[in-house]
Amino acid sequence: MQIHVARNSTPLGVYSQDEVVDALNNGQLLLTDLAWREGMSTWVPLADWSEFKSVITASPFISSASGLDAAGTTVPWEKTKSLGMFWATIKGAIVDPKQTFAAGRFKFSDYILFSYLGVLFYLPFALYGQWQSPHLNQQIADLLRSFNNPALDSAIQGLLESAEQPVYYGIVGFLCLAVIYPFILAAGGFLQWLGLKILRQKVSIEQSMVSSIVGVAVANLCFAPFVLTMSVAWLYLALVVLLWIPLLILQCRASAAVIKVSPGILFSSWIILGLIFCLCCCCFIGSLGFLFR
Template sequence: MQIHVARNSVQLGVFVPEDIVAGLSTGRFHASDLAWRDGLPAWTPLGDWPEFRAVGVPASPGVATPDVPPVSTVPWEQGKSLGSFFATIKAAVVNPSVLSTGRYAFGDWVVFCYLGVLFSLPFQLVNAIVFGDKNAEVAEWLRKLNIAELSQTVEQMAKAEPAPVWITVFGAGMGLAIAPFIYAFFGVLHWLGQRVFRYQVPLERTVAASLLVAAILAVLMAPLQLLAFNFGAQMVISSVFFIPALVVYFRCFGAATGVSPWKQFGISSFVWFVLCCCCCALPGILFWWAAATR
């Protein structure tokens, strides 16, 4: 178990319980120092931790220690720049625990997400302009699967006219404009899932964390767009990177929200299961209602 310790708004580092016990005995740590570990909703004084009272550390009085949040060590929250943007992505991938100290104001991370999507835009345009429409190639790939139920769809795709380049570019631009708000919407749904499982993570923090991890994946996965010269190769390589991408996503999301990555994965699976059930059940109910009222 790793515990983050801070004093007077300054992050002291990440320690194991044995180090903290020794530090309390020697005076390195104080009962008033704030501490946090994965799964806790907020920072609390070391004096309030039951496992450290055996060292002789008194519980802190309710009014003696002000609830001062530690300084954020997330580069993006220390200064907005391209350098801090890429430094945040590097820190999130290499050492996700850095994200635990973030404040996660919604406006800050909307900008961050826009930068992430903007970074991926040139790769999308190269994919669309250089490699062209993929309908014919996808149709040929599906035809090789020899699935009778898909034969009509395959023929329609093979005969479809390629979309004009300007439509592709316009669509990419519109996608850039609304993408962060789509990610934010799914962040709200995930927050509801957390509430179902009684995790009291603030709404703003959950949504901001969703924007953060969406931007990270947009940057990391953007180069895969350059493999569009071969649809089969792109599918295979994307599949290989799927599991590592999930690991990065939920490690970062878990660190930012203070909830275990595995628990966040379970919550996300639950939310998507409910969405899929609703999307499948609603058309069925409408169809049944229409048939019953004829």
């Protein structure tokens, strides 16, 4: 028996009965999702299917203990769009992402404001970082110069030129970026969806976009306080080296919880996309070299 499942008018895939049960148990599918099979006159919520009644009490993603409300969501932000719920969602994404995102609508339109709030709270740190960038570049150039290695001369020159540029260039650029930030993350979510499709994962495009927004917000807000160390180059660089892996793990866990895949699979999709991008760049450069030789 092949069962077609959709959420918010977006097809999620075709499942067997056993696959639907497994997906309900791990939170990949919700009882509010609509399903149809051959012979049915209309789409019906999975909760109304007699075959899946037993899953309602058996699954930790569906029981009342999971915090599922009448709107069919465990995500604080989807229950009430407020500053308190924004921070509750960020906290949940860090502490217990699977429980926080066990069930939800995950509509991109619901998370545009969420993304802007993330930018707003990160903005003071970003502006401070832009203000400190010339000083940081100067310190890094001095550090590289101390190695007395001629191979580093071009890098040192580039850092010194960057340090001489007006600070407001970076500030204006960041503010312009902030205006379209949710849609840039949505584009990243679409690419992420392509990577997951290569790995044969059944994820909706919209849900992948939301996962991108949530994951990046978690990483940015966790790193934001450490931007204040940019006035001391060696300390800032040491923190970047020490923290990039933990931050990547936090981002990957949060994003994976939204789309109901394992963090390992999600990270693998990122690696695949990176390899494809590098391959395309190499082919493009090779083509230019062939044309203009």
